[in-house]
Amino acid sequence: MDFSSHHTRLLQQLDEQRRRDLFCDCHILVEGKMFKAHRNVLFASSGYFKMLLSQSCRDVGEPTTATFDIFSADTFTAIIDYVYSGKLPLSGQNVIEVMSAASYLQMTDVINVCKEFIKSSLDINEKDKDGFFGLSDREPWRHHSDYSLPKVGWGMNNCSSTRSDGDIAGSLDASSPWNPYGFYPRRNDFSSTLNDRSISQRTSERPIEPPQLPSSTCCPEERAKGSKITETGSTTKVEMPHDEYPPAMESEAVMNCWTATQQKDMTKSYQNRATKADELYATMPTIMGITGSWGEDALPSMRFKCPFCTHMVKRKADLKRHLRCHTGERPYPCQACGKRFTRLEHVRSHFRTIHEAGKPICRRCKRHVTEETGQVVQDGTRRFRLCRECLAEVGVDSFPIEVDDEDDPTIVLSGDEDKEQMWNFHDGVQQSKPKRIEETSSDLIIHEVDDSDDDIKPILC
């Protein structure tokens, strides 16, 4: 018996059922256009729908409705046609948006097909050497090419092979070059780039949020656990816990352990964290680098286009840096407060401003203060300067000023019981008695200003 064409006929049957609206139990509203499909098929095709439907499958009697305003109906038409046929109608005009939508929907195979499509175009372009990037419809032979997965999708290099039954999230696994670190474009990015489509913020029509997770979370199962799906009426919403700034260290502990040795360790840690971004960038597909122009306006110089927005940069390094705004990756935590930043220079600036009282300006009267005319005041982990007049006015000049050693300035908190809660800058010495410091006005600490902060640079500048 020949079963080789069974799956083909089965898919054709499902497609026919979809087109005739038979047994469709999932409604997808895209730009006001309603698509009907089978949740089983969507579940098997998209990691996004897999996660969504796996948590809303209790109510099997009610059709699940998902609303998307972040890509066009035409784009979703291409994707749903692929889901039910295995053929992807790609063109130079829709490949970017299809790939972006596929990334959103966690359809690795579609992403890879788009990559292959673009790569082929780049190869052709390289051979032609005419300076024109061949992703437009000027090439009739490539107009709306149907990319069939058996040809270029499943067998590609780097193509995810984790579409096994046991794969919960299913699509963008850690081996995928597109999702090694939780590669989820932010919705704002889509809204601002995909033809500037507006996104409905009304609760009743709120589109499904993509999983927004800390960049350190790359496990699809963890994403699924952290999500919450609610159904209001016929609309399903996915709510993700917001954990944008997980403190790298407890601030009270940091207050006691800031040493020069650890500054060096932190720099190494930053380097390791940055390596993650390097790896991400290294595994980016060919689409990242584009020669010539993108679209109708030809530019003579080389430009690199972000695959998730319309932004173009001249240097690959700038694109790498730009990509962090899409990945949400924040590899540089402030060692004092735990807030995370996308760039080392930002955390340095933050530390100097917030924790080092780097600005010689009185916080109260905004006047310039010097070592003689002002003092550093500490409020929790924040440090700032006040001129002596303002200090006198706010009445904190009665606080004791303690300096253990003129050559080794130490910030001393008020009260004898807090003497061990020092923001210790002694080289190589770590005093660790974690104790929460209440950030109230009563904790205002005054110490001698020492502008020669050679020993207290929190970050190796």
Next chain:
DNA sequence: CTGGGGATGGGGCCC
């Protein structure tokens, strides 16, 4: 409610 200023994010570009 509004304006000002600080904090932060991101792009360009030089070294």
Next chain:
DNA sequence: TGGGCCCCATCCCCA
């Protein structure tokens, strides 16, 4: 190529 600086836009807090 990465680090760093400069600049500008945006957000947010506070008076």
